Amino acid sequence: MGKLNRSRNLSDADDIYAALIAAHEGLSDEESTALNARLILTLFNHIGDADVIGEALEVATLAGQQERHKAL
Amino acid sequence: MLEDRYNLAHRLYPYSRSVDQDAATPAHHQVIVIGGGPVGMAAALELGLKGIETLVLDDHEGVGQGSRAICFSKRCLEIAHRLGAAGPMMEKGVEWSLGRVFHGEREVFEFNLLPEEGHRFPAFINLQQPYFEKYLVERIRQAQAEGVPIEIRGRNKVTDIDTDSDKVALQIETPDGQYSLTADWVIAADGAGSPTRKMMGLGFDGKVFEDNFLIADVRMKADFPVERRFWFEPPFKGSGDSALLHKQPDGEWRIDFQIGWHIDREKELQDENIRARLDAMLSPMGIDYEIVWTSIYTFQCRRMEKFRHDRVIFVGDSCHQVSPFGARGCNSGMQDVDNLGWKLKRVIDGLSPEELLDSYDEERIAATDENILNSTRSTDFITPKSTISKVFRNAVLDLSEENDFARPFVNSGRLSIPATLDGSTLNTQDDLPGAPARSRPGAVCPDAPLDGDFLLDRLGGRFAVLAIGVDVPDFQGDIDADRLMFSKGQFPVLEERYLGGTEQAIYLIRPDQHVAGRWADWSIDAVCKAFGRATGMAEKG
Numbered sequence A: 001m002g003k004l005n006r007s008r009n010l011s012d013a014d015d016i017y018a019a020l021i022a023a024h025e026g027l028s029d030e031e032s033t034a035l036n037a038r039l040i041l042t043l044f045n046h047i048g049d050a051d052v053i054g055e056a057l058e059v060a061t062l063a064g065q066q067e068r069h070k071a072l
Numbered sequence B: 001m002l003e004d005r006y007n008l009a010h011r012l013y014p015y016s017r018s019v020d021q022d023a024a025t026p027a028h029h030q031v032i033v034i035g036g037g038p039v040g041m042a043a044a045l046e047l048g049l050k051g052i053e054t055l056v057l058d059d060h061e062g063v064g065q066g067s068r069a070i071c072f073s074k075r076c077l078e079i080a081h082r083l084g085a086a087g088p089m090m091e092k093g094v095e096w097s098l099g100r101v102f103h104g105e106r107e108v109f110e111f112n113l114l115p116e117e118g119h120r121f122p123a124f125i126n127l128q129q130p131y132f133e134k135y136l137v138e139r140i141r142q143a144q145a146e147g148v149p150i151e152i153r154g155r156n157k158v159t160d161i162d163t164d165s166d167k168v169a170l171q172i173e174t175p176d177g178q179y180s181l182t183a184d185w186v187i188a189a190d191g192a193g194s195p196t197r198k199m200m201g202l203g204f205d206g207k208v209f210e211d212n213f214l215i216a217d218v219r220m221k222a223d224f225p226v227e228r229r230f231w232f233e234p235p236f237k238g239s240g241d242s243a244l245l246h247k248q249p250d251g252e253w254r255i256d257f258q259i260g261w262h263i264d265r266e267k268e269l270q271d272e273n274i275r276a277r278l279d280a281m282l283s284p285m286g287i288d289y290e291i292v293w294t295s296i297y298t299f300q301c302r303r304m305e306k307f308r309h310d311r312v313i314f315v316g317d318s319c320h321q322v323s324p325f326g327a328r329g330c331n332s333g334m335q336d337v338d339n340l341g342w343k344l345k346r347v348i349d350g351l352s353p354e355e356l357l358d359s360y361d362e363e364r365i366a367a368t369d370e371n372i373l374n375s376t377r378s379t380d381f382i383t384p385k386s387t388i389s390k391v392f393r394n395a396v397l398d399l400s401e402e403n404d405f406a407r408p409f410v411n412s413g414r415l416s417i418p419a420t421l422d423g424s425t426l427n428t429q430d431d432l433p434g435a436p437a438r439s440r441p442g443a444v445c446p447d448a449p450l451d452g453d454f455l456l457d458r459l460g461g462r463f464a465v466l467a468i469g470v471d472v473p474d475f476q477g478d479i480d481a482d483r484l485m486f487s488k489g490q491f492p493v494l495e496e497r498y499l500g501g502t503e504q505a506i507y508l509i510r511p512d513q514h515v516a517g518r519w520a521d522w523s524i525d526a527v528c529k530a531f532g533r534a535t536g537m538a539e540k541g
């Protein structure tokens, strides 16, 4: 892996997390899933780099972690 | 009837009849503090040490049994230190820095608080609340012996309050019957259930968390590492949404189970049921234990709309209550006292107008809202309120195992840090470009090591002008403040925390060790103006 920033990069994690949860307030599960999809696509555009997005996808699948848990 | 609402851990102020009880007309006191919990006792010390005659009335005869608060923050200890009570707290308390976070069976990660060097006090100590309270009372006893005008009356229950005249009148019940007192000022420190608040018909609005916390303090029969363990969705049977294991002195551990809203309190508190929970948690770890104390609490996040009601001023739990995540109860009550003490002293001495006390409201309400926001967010993370909220919470925990970047989102309680009084009307606008944000106007002065002592040892109680790398002429006669001067290159940590990228600095510091203003160059006019502002003497505008 190379281009994805995997170190801490937010100074106000609590505020951002609260804003995220607030955006979902009152939505049905389906509406929430749709909101998440739109959010991801918006952020993809901002990132603008297929390699970074590819690496992020890999992080999000937790592939290595699940292998490790199976081994335990 | 005077009935105990709780059993005593330490009987420190047994009832004894006062001459006031035989007075033909109600005896008068300068300040009466209602309630001798930690915040009331700290208030008495704060005011007494400033020479204000202070009487504490408490409806019990000592400190209640059962540890409630256990985490005492750096700021709380700094305040206790200024009051002369921190020594025994540090001696008895345990320091910890290692925390481990679990999700179900899985350890998600561990963290080290790694305290910043160069402070007298660590970020936190753990200490049972009865000790904290006992040490405050012992400090009061010592101060009394030195002539400090504090009196404590146990088994004096305030049953009525009348605020109609320019004095406050109180009715008090004792084992010898009722008597009355009057006071110029009353500090209501009578806890979350505040009878004073109720007698005055004042509201206390906010949010109830529909949850119960089963608290068990246990003594472990074997060594166990000094660390904080927190479980989201704990794997042990019947432990609810979260569990916490935290070290206390005397070989004791605090265990906290979040057991849900619809429970049968009596049943859950039965010994066998508590044991079943503890066994499920501790037996797999191979731990033998004995139970020291158990209780079930519910929590709310709420505050009064105003803390000052003319001559009655509320402090501590009587005016604000938060959920336990983040240890903001007692710690914030101590900051109330810190904020109020010097202001009330100035008003009593006729040095500042009464309006200065409104800044207590302004500053401590802002701090309270910050505490409530933080505790609410922790609670929402620990007990997600919707499906999607839980999805995100678990996503954070899943990512955190291998990805450090996700860990700042994990919120099992944000530890209490002092409120920075940004936006307070007492602040003078920052005029020191390039200096560190942490010591900006409104902030608590960061501590720094000096000649074997610490900066905060030399600040507090009075206003002070701190000058680094610049000479300040004697200003006595213009401003009633201490003068501290350091030349450049003397104390590097001090410079790092107060100069940052600048060459020299002048700070005006309040008696509660908050920065009031800062400048690059000395100007008596600027400092005088800032002093006027900080003491409520400036023109409003």
Ligand SMILES: Cc1cc2nc3c(=O)[nH]c(=O)nc-3n(C[C@H](O)[C@H](O)[C@H](O)COP(=O)(O)OP(=O)(O)OC[C@H]3O[C@@H](n4cnc5c(N)ncnc54)[C@H](O)[C@@H]3O)c2cc1C
Pocket (backbone or CB within 6 Å): B034, B035, B036, B037, B038, B039, B040, B057, B058, B059, B060, B067, B068, B069, B070, B071, B072, B129, B156, B157, B158, B159, B189, B190, B191, B192, B194, B195, B196, B215, B297, B315, B316, B317, B318, B324, B327, B328, B329, B330, B331, B332, B333
């Ligand atoms: C389980 C638990 C864990 C906690 N953990 C922490 C923590 O880790 N850190 C932290 O900072 N805080 C914590 N807290 C909060 C902390 O315990 C409170 O914030 C603190 O006790 C408030 O102090 P106080 O002096 O304002 O009120 P109290 O401690 O409630 O004291 C009020 C006093 O007033 C007296 N009184 C009441 N009515 C009258 C009357 N009519 N006349 C005379 N006297 C009266 C009472 O007897 C009592 O002595 C915790 C609380 C709980 C329940």
